[in-house]
Amino acid sequence: MGILEVKNVGKRFGGLQALSDINLDIAENSVHAIIGPNGAGKSTLLNCLIGKLIPDTGSVMFEGQSVLGRKPYEINQMGISRVFQTPEIFGDLTVLENMMIPIFAKRDGIFRMHAFEHADNETGILKQAEELLESLGLADDRHQHAAWMSRGNKRRLEIGMCLAQEPRLVLLDEPTAGMARADTNATIDLLKQIKEERDITIVIIEHDMHVVFSLADRITVLAQGSPLVEDTPEKIKGHPKVREAYLGEAA
Numbered sequence: 358m359g360i361l362e363v364k365n366v367g368k369r370f371g372g373l374q375a376l377s378d379i380n381l382d383i384a385e386n387s388v389h390a391i392i393g394p395n396g397a398g399k400s401t402l403l404n405c406l407i408g409k410l411i412p413d414t415g416s417v418m419f420e421g422q423s424v425l426g427r428k429p430y431e432i433n434q435m436g437i438s439r440v441f442q443t444p445e446i447f448g449d450l451t452v453l454e455n456m457m458i459p460i461f462a463k464r465d466g467i468f469r470m471h472a473f474e475h476a477d478n479e480t481g482i483l484k485q486a487e488e489l490l491e492s493l494g495l496a497d498d499r500h501q502h503a504a505w506m507s508r509g510n511k512r513r514l515e516i517g518m519c520l521a522q523e524p525r526l527v528l529l530d531e532p533t534a535g536m537a538r539a540d541t542n543a544t545i546d547l548l549k550q551i552k553e554e555r556d557i558t559i560v561i562i563e564h565d566m567h568v569v570f571s572l573a574d575r576i577t578v579l580a581q582g583s584p585l586v587e588d589t590p591e592k593i594k595g596h597p598k599v600r601e602a603y604l605g606e607a608a
């Protein structure tokens with residue numbers, strides 16, 4: 358049994374069957390990619406995995422516990438963190454201040470501004486934030502306003518903020534969308550580094566096949582709300598159904 362088990366998940370929006378018969382069994386410490394054309398149901402599925410949407414049918418279990426109907430902070434407390442398509446960082450705060458937020462949140466359960474203002478070495482939070490920035494290669498930028506960072510570094514910071522919550526499962530929705538190739542490659546390297554250094558399971562939704570084939574242990578291809586095929590990257594690359602439904606020239 359995997360760390361994340363999705364059974365018979367279905368979701369309908371009015372007349373549209375956005376998801377049907379989704380079954381996933383995601384192994385601990387693996388990278389599982391979900392790919393498929395626009396409108397295939399990828400984001401809907403991700404929202405079901407983080408409790409943001411409640412499916413009409415089926416179950417989603419993380420470490421044997423249901424995620425359905427839980428609030429975002431409860432999902433975080435269970436050990437699940439997510440990164441959305443647009444980086445969610447505070448542009449007016451420095452890189453270091455941004456990094457301290459999830460560390461506070463992890464400790465207190467909720468972010469308190471007064472605690473934040475009096476943060477110092479004693480609390481250990483500053484030290485922890487600085488260490489994380491160091492491991493991300495962002496230490497030199499720590500007193501910069503986050504708004505001034507490159508798109509790639511914003512993403513790097515956001516992934517770091519996600520890791521600061523010490524999750525066992527990270528969900529990423531198109532983390533390289535709109536990035537230049539150099540930033541995409543840097544993000545791939547960062548995710549590879551995370552995979553090597555931490556006991557962590559990653560579910561990644563991605564358009565960019567280069568990213569998927571560089572990182573994934575297994576790939577599920579969605580088409581019109583249903584899984585078309587699930588296999589290793591090697592098998593997916595040459596799969597005739599996948600070529601037909603999605604990859605086209607990219608394969």
Ligand code: ADP
Binds near residue numbers: 396398
């Ligand atoms: P993807 O992320 O693969 O591009 P989505 O999961 O966003 O696809 O959408 C799947 C289908 O469900 C699309 O046809 C989309 O228009 C529809 N859809 C998504 N969210 C909603 C919603 N809240 N209400 C109605 N239709 C939706």
Ligand code: MG
Binds near residue numbers: 399
């Ligand atoms: Mg989407």
